[in-house]
Amino acid sequence: MRRLLWLTLMLWLAGCCSPPAAAQSGVRNFDQVRNTGSLRGTDLDGDWVVFTGQRGLQPDAALLRRFDHLLAAMGEVDLRELRQWIAREVTRERDAATAAQVLAAWDEHLAVLQGKPTPSQEAAGNPYPTHEPVRPTTRGAVPPRALLTPEPTLDAAQLQALQKQRVERFGAEAAVRLRTEDAARWAWAQRLAQARAQLPATAGAEQEAYLKRHFSGTDLLRARTLLGLPP
Incomplete structure (x- = not known):
């Protein structure tokens, strides 16, 4: 069962980069998930907050809470659609510059969860993650929904x-x-x-x-x- 779940997660992640695959799978957009899916009736936790610290742009704790809440929709909406929704929503609520900062923080957050080098590490010439990588033999590349909800x-x-x-x-x-x-x-x-x-x-x-x-x-x-x- 665990091997089947792992294979399913890998196929789902691969489909996130393929528009035809996502369309054929019947994955809904995020607005549909908020209206009729597992997030129905909930207000998003946290806020769209990014601040400039000693190490450059850093996500506020409120932003990380919002990311964690959004990831609860995993399995009902693919990561590409979720990222596009974030871009639209932050641009609507704030502005395009803030949306770019939030998306950068989102990409870093996902990289950490997946045990991959973050975009900032790659830009600095460090191809290796500074955190413990996820091991495929025991857990998926993205946390199962049950772990988040x-x-x-x-x-x-x-x-x-x-x-x-x-x-x-x-x-x-x-x-x-x-x-x-x-x-x-x-x-x-x-x-x-x-x-x-x-x-x-x-x-x-x-x-x-x-x-x-x-x-x-x-x-x-x-x-x-x-x-x-x-x-």
């Missing part, structure tokens, strides 16, 4: 094993970010499920009071949409 039904031992894998793969800081994102996503899913169960028994002012007790700000608008209620 685990199910909330995992027991304590499974969660501990997952955290260990994340630390080995991404480092301690990224593992903490992913764990925080898990908790937020599960808490949101639980609140939404409770609302779906409770609201049919309420109406009018009582229903409105329930919503405002459990949701606020943009979460309230998002909850109304997902629950099929008027804004």
